[in-house]
Structures are given as C-alpha cells and as structure tokens.
Amino acid sequence: ESEQWVSQVAADADAPFLVCEKIRSGDRDVTISIPNAPAFLDRQPVLVDDIASSGRTLAEAARQLVGMGFARPDCVVVHPLFAGDAAQVLGGLVERIVSTNAVAHTSNDVDVMPAIAEAVRHGI
Template identity: 45%
Template sequence: MMIFNPDSDPALASQLTRLLDAQAGVLEQRRFPDGESYLRIHSDCTDQDCVILCNLFHPDERTLRLLFLADTLRECGARSVGLVTPYLAYMRQDKRFQPGECVSSRPFAKLLSSTFDYLVTMDPHLHRYDSLDEIYTIPSRVVQAAPLIAQWIQQRVDQPLLIGPDSESEQWVAHVAKLAGAPFQVLQKERRGDYDVSVSLPDLDSAAERTPVLVDDIISSGRTMLETIKHLQAAGLPRAVAIGVHGIFAGDAYAQLTEVADVVTTACIPHLSNQIDIAAPLAEAVRELLTDRDSH
C-alpha cells in the first residue's frame, strides 16, 4: 500500500502510513506562473493499493489537484485509489432552498464517486440524508467521533456534565454522555415574546459542582457555543470545556471561545486545538474497505 498526501496534515499522513504498514508516496507539486498546477509522482505505484489523504477543508483550493493525482495514479498502474478525507466538504447544501440554487452536495458526490474506489471520512454533515449512500455511489465508511470524544472526556475531565444547547442536540449529546459514563442536560428555552427568551438548566443544583462540557460536530462561527457558555456562566457553573469534531473557527471564533472555555477538537482539521487523535479508526476503516473489495 502507498499513501499520498498532496495538501493535508503531514502528522496524520505519517500516522496512517505507520498504522497501515504502508509506504509514503513521493510527490512533486508546484504552480506554473499562470497559476496552473504541475504534479509528478516519483513513486512506483504499479499494482499498489493507493490511498490519498486529502482534507477537503477549503475544497475549492484542493479538489482539482486531488482529481489530477487520482487520475495519474490510475494511469501509472495503481491497483486501487481510495480517498481519506477527515472533513468531507459540500455536505451542508442538501436541499434547494431558493429557485435555481445548486444542491452542491450532489454534483460534488458525483465527482468524487467517479474518481475513487472508496471513501473514508469522519462524521459528515448528514442532515437531510440518512447516509452517504444516498449521494455517493462508491463504498464508504463513516468513522464516528463520539467514542473518541467520550474517551477523551473520561481521561481528562473530572466530574463532567455534558450540555446540549437545545433539544435538537439531545440525541448526539446523550450518545457521547452514555459512552463517557457521564450525566447530561439540555438547556431549556422559554420564549415569552419575539425578543424575550430565557434559557435555563433543568437541574441546576446537581450541575453546580460539575465541569460543563459542550460538544458539537462543527465549530464555525462559534455563536451557539458562546451563547450557551454565557448562560452557564450566569448560572454560576465552572469554566466550560468546548469540544468540536471539525474546528473551522471562522473569523475570531477561536479567540472568543478561548476567553471563556477550554477549547478542544479532533485532528480532523489541523489546528492548535487538536487533542483527540483520529488516525487509528481511519486506518481501520481503510483496512475494512480493502478487505471487502478483495473478498468480492
């Protein structure tokens, strides 16, 4: 097996190479003066199972070179070409909200499905889709972050209390809490008018001595977490821990969050907040897909 890393996290690529007992593929990449990409593969990939690690955060900058690399690997005789992308882009636009809008999740899925033999990702944004199989036509594995987050909480947080910002988060928060062996509560909102909304914890007395832990799949603007932490502070709870699977941190979101909470993310998107390792389950997912492929 060979692992190629055109644009992503070198630390994660190194971990995957070791865990899969693979070779690191050697690439030469540069841009021509007109902005076009040059790519050359220096490794012999004949009859090799080739895996490309390409984190599709900022996808418009990375997708074209990713397609060039996959196509070149096939032309050079690769046995299979798979994609490992901890952050799968273009999943949020899953419906046409306004006439003429591009439902971008579908053409992006069609593009990747026509290029790769399989796909491995972590906790994609599945809102209106039940699974990736609804739009991707290649075998895929979704690695769940909940067990990794729960293990981190068990090891690092004394007396955690998981907090869900609203009723929509209850199922996700309850799952992580169960795995961590910790209690959870969901904030209750009482609306008395358009601009008169109060938020409270249903059982404040039992929460007083515990460390509040907020968990979300994506931290982008951070507004939801900041608003939730504000209510926790008003209730007199200790400093919170804010955990995100995908830490995007648009604008000054990270700076604002670190003022009021200890911020932790998985290693899906490289960031100084990364504390939760994801390499082992990603490697296992690649093994499973290749085993399935060989068995057929």
C-alpha cells in the same frame, strides 16, 4: 439531533447530560436555552459540538452557564473550523477546547485517523 451524540459521549464518560436548545436567526445570531441546568451546578460543564465555525453557539452557551454560576465550561468539538474571530469570541468564556484532528487546529487533541484507517481497511 444533538441528543444522540451528546448522550453517547456522556454515557462513555459516565456523566449526566443536558441538551441545549438553539434558535439560529443567522450565521452569527443564536439564542440558547439550557433547561434544568441548575440541577447540575456541582458538575464541571462540558459543551459538545459537532461543528464550530463562528464560535457563537459555544460562546452563548458558555456565557449562560457562567451566568448561572457554573465554572467556565470545557468544550469538545468534532470539526473545529473556527473561522474569522472565533478565537476572540471564545476567549475568556471557556476553560479549554479539545477537538479532533478532522480539521487542523491548535485545539486538536483527539486523533481520528486510526478509526478512519480502520474503516478503509475494512472496506468502510
């Protein structure tokens, strides 16, 4: 499911991509594997997530990337819910977080409202 979104972002950014494999054992318990990541050690990692709630998935992926020798990743989030202690969970693990304004958050830097207005104007 994630590959369709990640591949489009990567294509638009003219960048290679990998898709993390996630096993969720509960709301706050995730296991991540990042196959073939070492092949891209010379690149700045960017984690793309559609919904970030607890921040645990991004944190675990970032932890693994840094453990492999990557720089702290940038994160791009479509719906930045960031509930509870998500900011503390991500603190120090990621370089920066950029999100859309689909949900108000201090990381909002991508305005989706023009696209939504355009869809409404054209009858969705």
